[in-house]
Amino acid sequence: MxxxxxxxxxxxxxxxxxxxxxxxATTNTTHKVEVDDNYFEPKTITIRVGDTVEWENEGQNPHTVTADDGSFDSGNLNSGDSFSHTFTKAGKYAYYCKYHGAAGGVGMAGTVVVMSGPxxxxxxxxxxxxxxxxxxxxxxxxxxxxxxxxxxxxxxx
Ligand SMILES: [Cu+2]
The missing domain is CATH 1.20.58 (Methane Monooxygenase Hydroxylase; Chain G, domain 1)
Structure with missing residues (x-):
């Protein structure tokens, strides 16, 4: 025995x-932001660390998704193109379109608020x-x- x-x-x-x-508990989700002529919808989005934001150009004109701090940049997005970025650090990320906006929330711009996930x-x-x-x-x-x-x-x- x-x-x-x-x-x-x-x-x-x-x-x-x-x-x-x-x-x-991989509850990481993908959030969609519409890129239109000439604005982001929603303009401000709140997500959690580990989440992904997907921007899709649903407008007719080309646009970009460019971070103020340079941490991400889609490059040129033609109509129908999309760009994804996963946020691994909490913080406030301002971004803009190079063609219709500028850093600091000028013109075509948006913000991703990333919350740490307790x-x-x-x-x-x-x-x-x-x-x-x-x-x-x-x-x-x-x-x-x-x-x-x-x-x-x-x-x-
Ligand atoms: Cu644009």
Whole structure:
């Protein structure tokens, strides 16, 4: 009895430790911003860290999506073209169209507000604990069973 229980416990503990930190609740979403002649709709969009913004030129004229701080630039977007950027840091990102606007919110311009995601990481952490709990209970159960059997075995011998 002892011989197979020990490796089993070792395996279960290994499983518990090696368990990948699970899909960290990848609720990252893609937000669409319409590029039109000559404005962005919505002008200001609020997203979370890790989210992506996709701009699509639904107008007739060419436009650009150019960050004031240079952190992203679509280059020329003809009618029907689109451009995506994923925001990995919280902050306020002002952008403009090179043809119809300028840095500082002049003319054809917009803003992406990126919030740090406490709700996101919180949900992820909870999911991790929920998925680990049954395994933890199983390990504890096996250990108790093992100790019980060993106690009984020792008393007999
Ligand atoms: Cu434009």
């Amino acid at each position: 002892k011989t197979w229980i020990k490796p089993l416990i070792a395996l279960l503990i290994l499983l518990l430790v090696a368990m990948p930190s699970k899909v960290s 709700a996101q990481t919180g949900a992820g952490g909870m999911a991790n604990h929920e998925s680990l709990l049954p395994i933890l209970l199983l390990v504890v159960g096996v250990v108790i069973l093992y100790l019980g059997l060993r106690f009984k075995y020792n008393r007999i011998s």
